[in-house]
Amino acid sequence: MASNTMPPVVRGLNFYALDQNVKYFLERTNPQMLKRQNGRLTDLGAWVGNELDVQAEYSDRHAPPKLAHDIIPAGKPGERTGRVVFNPAYEDAQIEIYRRGVIGLAFQDKNPEPHSLSFVMGYLLSQTDISTHCPVTMTGAVAYVVNKYGSDDVKKRFLHESTRMDGLAKTGGTWATEKHSGSDVANTTTTARKHFDGSYRLNGQKWFASNASSGLAVATARAEGTTGAKGLGLYLVPSHVDKDWTKPNSYHVTKLKEKLGTRALATAELLLDDTYAVELVPPPHGLRVMMEALGYSRVHNAMSAAGVAHRALLEVRCWMDNRETFGKALSDRPMNQKHMIGMSVDWMAACALAFEAAHSFDVSQGNDPTAHSWMRMVTAIAKYRTADLAVKSANTAVQMVGGNGYTADWPTERLMRDALVLQVWEGPRQIQALELTRVILGPEKGAESFIKNLNALAKALPSEMKTERALLKRKSAEIAGMMGDLVKNPQTAEFVADDILDAAADILTYALMARDAAWEMKHHNDSTKTLALQKLAETMFSQVKQAGYNVDTLADDFNRLVRGVVSPAPTPVKKTGPNGPAPN
Template identity: 35%
Template sequence: MGRDRPFKKIEKYALWSLFAQGEFGLCCPMSMTDAAATVLTNYASKEMKEKYVPRLTSTSMDDLFTAGQFMTEKHGGSDVGENTVSAKLNGDHYEIYGDKWFCSNVSGDVALVLARPEGAQEGSKGLAMFLVPKYLEDGTHNHYTILRLKDKLGTKDMASGEINFHGAIGYVVGSIDNGFKQMMSMVNASRLSNAVRSTGIMRRSFLEAIETAKEREAFGGKLIDLPMMQENLVEMQLDVEAAQAMILYTAHQFDENDQNVKGAKEMMRILTPILKGYICKRARYVSAEAMEVRGGNGYIEEWVNPRLVRDAHLGSIWEGTTNIVALDVIRAMRKEQAGEVLLSKLCETLTTLREGSELFNMAKSVVEAQITHVESVMQDVVESTDREVNAFARHFLELLYHTTVLVRFLEEAAVEVKESKSYRKLYVFFQYYRRYLSREPRSVQDARSTAAVSKQMLLWQTIHFEDVEEYGQYVLKQAVTI
């Protein structure tokens, strides 16, 4: 692309978010190919790297290889330790036998496959990672068969299928007893990619909704001027802006980890499943709400909304369901102290924020109180039984997401005031806090306090301090002691 350096992670994921607004499914092979190149770079032998990484990272379509990640089996699902696909040593390679149940980018040039070598222990620790090329050195097709393609709800543009390996030739990647851990590094990158793509779906859905509301006339005026419609659109926009802030923040942690910055590994370890769990789930809601804004037309295939709704449902399933990633958040907190690192980083950020107004300082105090509350909840989680935590895990994931969003919004608000003298993002902060973390239920007074400003927020217009102050003071009164 004419660049003198590779893309940073934050640049790459920002670009993917834009791409996903047009097409969700095709980002899957892009993501898996990117992750496969990273896994091979980190774990493969010198010969394997030299042979495959240039093809996986080529900008020439004639040379480019795409990759798949074949992990799921029919009986196991997310319980990968129950997998039964086997690998038998034969000279300098292994022969792979068995069935994989859900393989996306099934027609890719190479696949990273989890299989259990003969004699290996049970469970996930006995799984090895193998590189399985589509074609062998003599040009013949490798020994596996695509049994059928999946008739999926969405992502129709990207083939997923079932595969039978009948002596397929595969080559060990990295350490033979470290396959699952290596695969999880690929899954972690793919999980962030899912959140990025779901953010793209949410933004496209919101843009479709707001453009419809700006143009459609009903009940004597434009839809966007109706208070209830503004309420619907504001909620969608809050989800979009929160998700955008979070994916870029997390992508930055990936870049920091590449530079061995202290704490970045723990940050990306806990933020990735948090984003995967929350953003992908909210994409379902936002896409459905946007369909409803368009009314009956939104249900018609000539419009983009049905595709967005269908594709949005996949983000919460690929690379671990919401329950699975919620448990992963708990695991990251308990085993790697990633939760402590996250809260420490959030507090560190708050200490650097300066804006000057008493309202901003009071907002900071509310967030500081929220972090103290989360610290208390986190300690309770550490001291609770596995069964108790299992039931609470999704709620805890959401709590960490919302708290982190508040800090990101305050940071963005301080920059916005400095650069453009607008208080729009501070207004967004108060709207978000009131909806998701305020201990007092919302009332008609909320509508009175936001009536004059919501449309300005929706249209990304400058919002002056005096327009935010009344609503901000109202929200702070509802905050009480957390």
């Protein structure tokens, strides 16, 4: 979907300008927003591919954050004792990101943009640096719940601080994880005690706080003397307690985590010591609203994963187009072409899921309960599957680049380390599986919503895609059976949740790519996605695995799927093998 050949290195490319896939998504879902924001996204794509990329390498390799312990003067025991120190390039990058409107545009007083614009901007950021995208994720989550649930006084005081576009935005944090409970947030032990002035004081420890230097965090805490989820409220914790943001709040960064990846991001253990906080929602609503904040973050996580898959593909394309062995370019060798085709299909699959999660989030802001259940299911599926595709793509990129790809001199090494966190952040596979089953078994009757949407996607396919429609209907019936069995036997949830998640991810990916393929053929006479859909079905649904590739179509498939040479007529693809084409 771009030029035929690539330069020697990725740095310097405009990640938005060369990405027809994301442009198709914006045109299909919100063409007026695309017209308004195309220039902004083009500028962001250029900055991300150059200046931000330089910062990302520097901060990761040479100047990660450090923890400074200040000497506290006598008589001021409440002063903060741990301070995170960043290099100036990282701090400047953070300022620039918010100045460009990555969060603020969705919260403007007049004509706010849909959240999908923020998600797309995050998709671009992550192609260079997950460590700068992560704070964006949490800043947006904080702004979202403050805007939705905050009182007028709370919104007046805090919302602008997270959404301002003058370079002074306060970044966000979501403080939920505790050492003893992990994902079991209902067992939070941090307490919230009401102060005489109506504010609260929090006491406890948060164990895995990303963006530890945030200006405004949301934290789960329980009313004193309560147990379980019903005792939890959600509280805003500003980094400073006065209106001028000059007097530090009383909490302490006790340790910065040593991590495999995202080394430029400060992830810390925090001690809350009579920490000043403002109640956002009282018990028993704290856990539910924190889950909404994490739901927003999960969409960003999926977009980040799709971005990593794209960067991995770009790295391989640049390497293969400019490297020769034994007198032949690596990109001309059939085995490499096959792997690059696979990477391209995986990137498109990740985009299909992540982009649907982003769009469904906007649609769910209305009053349609079925839209909300669809959004929750799509988000859980997308968060899980895109993370796996990102790690797979990053791993493949390291192998394709070879020895250089394993060294810190090449971006693929950092990309591989950073991608792994996407499987963990905001809940790994088993958490997303449980989220999916909660929607299926809950009052929203998620199974009915899911199958209804799959059937609608199949029905909307044009007559030219009758083969794809038939496959979609058959696989929809299979997942409907699995979900129906769960509804009849809810006690089996933990035994089957991961299997249902996998099957749902397969069929949803196929359905969304089929819809996209039909739209792109109709509006742009572009059959690239149609060919990708064929490859996806061969990989995902074929029961017989066969070696080889049709030598008559390999070069054409490579040019269409990897180099972006648009061909209006899809070419039938047959796999070689003793038994003929593999069945669907």
